[in-house]
Amino acid sequence: MKKRKPELPEVFVGRDAVRDGALTASDLRGPRVRRLFRGVYCPSVVRDSHELRCRAAALTGAGALVLTGRSAAVVRGVEVASTSDPVEVIALPGHRVNRRPGLNVRRVRIASTDHQPWGTIAIASPERMVFDVLAGRPLIRAVADADRILRAGSTTQQRMASYLADRHDHGVVRAREALALTDPRAESPPESELRVRMHFEGLHPEPQLRIYADGKFVARVDFAFEKERLVVEYDGAWHWRGTGIDRMRCARPAGRSTSSPRR
Template sequence: MTGRAAAKLRIVSLQRLTGVFLGSHAVAEGAVTRAQLQSGLYRRLFQNVYADPGLPLDHQLLARGAMLVMPDDAVLGGRSAAAWYDAPFATPADPVLVLVPPTSAWRGPRGIRVHRTEVASGEVRLIENAREAVRVTTPLRTAWEIGTLERVGNAVALLDAMVGAQHLTYESLERLAREGRGRWGSRRFSKVVPLVDGRSQSRPESLVRVACVRAGLPAPVPQFVVQSAGRWLGQVDLAWPEHRLIVEYEGPHHFEEHKIVQDDGRYARLIAAGWRVIRLSTADLWDLDGVVARIRQALALPLLAG
């Protein structure tokens, strides 16, 4: 058994099958049988990689599983690394992004996306806890893969969150865009950076804002504080103050009974003060063109008295 395999086996022993582990090593140690693995007693993440079913099934769990099968010279990057930088927007349905050297022959199991690229040693960060150590790219290198590999809206949402959490700054992103000119993906990255706004507090806010700007509409103000006659009326997701137009995204928690009452009262006060309110739900995000059309129409209407 190689030193790397032995180290992984020791991790299994310490976790006692309560974390993420390699099935073959757990069977070899006698901690579990093949029949138990095949029975569904543990959650299968990838081929030969399993997890305690009591752990939340999120993208970070899958990334932790990927660590057990990645080569020693590989590193988690892009949206998968962003989960450790307060941008956990990748879902369990999204492939884990693993960066490997250009010469690497490793392809990875199904569920892992391999991106071949050079990564300097200074662009790797080891995040350790009592159970494991996870290799991820640094915030700036993470930003590069996000900006070059993700769709524009999703890239902006991830970078918005990282800037908002102070893992990145606008200045560092602009500098990275300048220094990266001529590299593969640099044009794409340069289109993403000007759209980043760390004031956004959710992925839906970022997606709607980016869709509006790319459609030629004026950029809204994220997390705008609405006041009327010196009275605070609330902080809203997106606003066009000069048009007194507000867009609010309502996630599932907004439909809880007490929250509905609170929201209705808040919206009534905003409307009474002369503001228009467009309320969006998760279903609206599947038709951003339709959302933009609604906003465009509202921006063209005359202001309400307030």
């Protein structure tokens, strides 16, 4: 009776699969598998995702890496990185980590209290994760990503402010600036980006305002200037054109507008 080959896991080290008889060396170059990183593969039928690539990255540096930033956020359930985005990791002191395409390796100081075990590597604490998002991205994108993470409840603005208060790391000034612009009420990255752009134009609307007319609920709007009785609704086409605030779609609500308690 022919011996059955071992089943392939969703991510695996190629040489281990060959050693265990699950594949031959030539299979690693064929259609059965897809290479995620040098030496790390998945079966070709497995759907690619950033989370899958995070698990593959863990096989490249067992005991030497801390998953952080947007990659850690994805693993924690907040989809702020795509399949094509590099996996963000910190190399722990005393470990040699080979750089690979698709793996963004940084060598910075990280306290033992800032990470916890995750499989064969570690994952950053929520506060360290958000710090790396705030400090490592262009300002507007950093705020948009942080809004989504804060909205998901991984951490809070208050905990982040305390975490950043006495730090002197590279990028902490940028992180504090970005944190001051965050608002977890934002319901999409484009809304966050628009809000920040308005902020830099000197405009400070109330996000997610409930509009009432004669005591009856009318709508919840993306942004509102209550004093001026002006609302601003995000238009998806504006985001992709990226041409600026002059393309905002505005309307004046009828009747008296009042806000509900913030969520």
